Amino acid sequence: MLTPQPVAAVEVEHPLRERLSQKFKNYHLGCGPVIIDGFLNIDGDFASTGMQWKEEVVYVVDDRPMAHFLQYDLRKGIPALPGSLDVIYHSHLFEHLSDDEGIAFLEDCHRVLAPGGLMRLAVPDFGLWCTNYVDGKEAFFDWYRRTYLDDDRKRYATRGAVFAAMLFKWGHQMAYDFDALSGRLTAARFVDITRCEWGASPSLSLIPVVEAPSDDRRLESVVVECRKAH
Incomplete structure (x- = not known):
């Protein structure tokens, strides 16, 4: 504090x-x-x-x-x-x-x-995100979901859902x-x-x-x- x-x-x-x-x-x-x-x-x-x-x-x-x-x-x-x-x-x-x-x-x-x-x-890094999305780097999106999205695999089940959350969820x-x-x-x-x-x-x-x-x-x-x- x-x-x-x-x-x-x-x-x-x-x-x-x-x-x-x-x-x-x-x-x-x-x-x-x-x-x-x-x-x-x-x-x-x-x-x-x-x-x-x-x-x-x-x-x-x-x-x-x-x-x-x-x-x-x-x-x-x-x-x-x-x-x-x-x-x-x-x-x-x-x-x-x-x-x-x-x-x-x-x-x-x-x-x-x-x-x-x-x-x-x-x-x-938007370029990194795009590369990981296109290349199907599931580990990257699993890390982000686990770290920032409470590991909610129902709401953020796909790479696209995680990517969209990064872009729009935090006021970006x-x-x-x-x-x-x-x-x-x-x-x-x-x-x-x-x-x-x-x-x-x-x-x-x-x-x-x-x-x-x-x-x-x-x-x-x-x-x-x-x-x-x-």
Whole structure:
């Protein structure tokens, strides 16, 4: 259970973006219950963290002085000044945005990153799902049914039923493979677009902890790193 302690209520005379940009250079967007030390962890869904957070108040979590959380609706835009961030991380967030929302979100990520700033993201790998479906990889669909669908073999009896549940059951609005992500990122003016392994990063030493080998999402994710041009 996360234990919140408010540390920085936003004052009227200090706009939110200005105040946060003075303190935080690394943002974890759509964090849910995964709180990364050294990042401002942001989520707009009270339920995902199991706590009642006050909006636009920064909290220290679990007595970890480097673990900060902000409850904030990212549909209002990323709360940071242009060119102020060094790193943006988000995992299994982007697929929950509509096509138009996703385009606007990537443009906003580009806006707030400093030149040379890094973004790392992970989403369900639509290409992997399609390949496993066509190739009849029953073990993959059995794993997903067992892990995420309460092993309900009556409702999700076939590969198609499991595939459809992944696409539509969790509020997903889009699906991406690496090529689709690369195209979206290129259109948003990101460069050095690179496919990465889950839990491994040439740039971020904390990734093996954040993307743990025990996390089941490693089996279905495409992970990408990219940068804002200098």
